[in-house]
Amino acid sequence: TVPRLFIADGAKALSKAIRRTFGSAAAIQRCQIHKARNIMERLPKQHHAATRRVLRQAWELDDADKAEKLIRNLARRLDQQWPGVAASILEGLDEILTVVRLKLPKDLRRSLACTNIAETMMGTIRRVTRNVKRWRDAGMALRWIAAGMIEANKGFRRLKAHKQLSVLRAALQARHNRMTINPVAHVTRAA
Template identity: 75%
Template sequence: SENAAVAQALLDNLVGRGLDPAVCRLFIIDGAKALSKAIRNTFGRDTPIQRCQVHKARNIAERLPKSLQAGVRKALRQAWELDDADKAEKLIRNLARRLERDAPGVSASILEGLDEILTVTRLGLPVELRRSLACTNIIENMNGTVRRVCRNVKRWQDAAMALRWTAAAMLEAAKGFRRLKAHKQLPSLRRALAAHQDRNAINHDLEQQAVAA
């Protein structure tokens, strides 16, 4: 699709400018399937992707009757605050089952992308760092600045012009950047990503040995 092509082109451009696809990174996205697919195509099928929990909760709540919204939001928050990813997943699945009768479409939506909604928990990150990295809020302010600056343009001449204005807007947004609240815990993210990469390397070796046998 067009969205998939755009997402892939974006990542190809980043790699072409020096982003090493062999380095294990945590990608935090809003839930776009095309972007998730492009990330895995570029950086590997086991690349950690965290889907924004704020977007997820909002999308679910908007499809529910008001009488159910508060309870569902509370259940999701409880799941996301757990240190045990398996227990968190079980809680979310139980929530989906409870909604099967009253809101079957929402029940399916809760389970959609479940493998990506608990990534920061599966990585074993401290709870404070999980709260910062479990959503895209850390870039929403920059996105808002880009929209505010670029809305002054009435006619876009070409892609180069769009890039220049976007870059100018990002420089403007950078003036208001602040440290991540849990920035002192970032070394734990590096360790978790290294461990994740090592585990998957071992699993791939075992798979290849099994195929060869």
């Protein structure tokens, strides 16, 4: 019943697990950095700059409908020569624009549009646990992960837009209210 924002790297299994656990109306933001990287891997190098520019422009817009239209136009232009790239751009389009649809302030949107927050901690946990050669049991793994998180905590900084988190809470609550009052309005668009 508590509305939450989940920031994920785009793994379909993860999105499915989030929706199964927290309901079909769970707000999921796809990592824009991972999305852009996946698109660039499939696109010839000479088209990287222009494509990145369009994606960045769309993600910085305050109007989600305009951002979606811009991204769909990009996919349409690329569809002739690289249909796989176009499909990749459209796949998960709603989840890429979640923070834009929530109408969050730009600084907060920038912080919540990617998984960098979690990846920093995960990198520290990897570094702390890399010399463990024999994992005896799950309890040992949990203790080492906790040690890694304590180590990562030393490097944590305050979220740049931490003073705007109340805006996030209000936006998530408003979205949750819309979804529970009119659940038919929440239809995942097929890419």
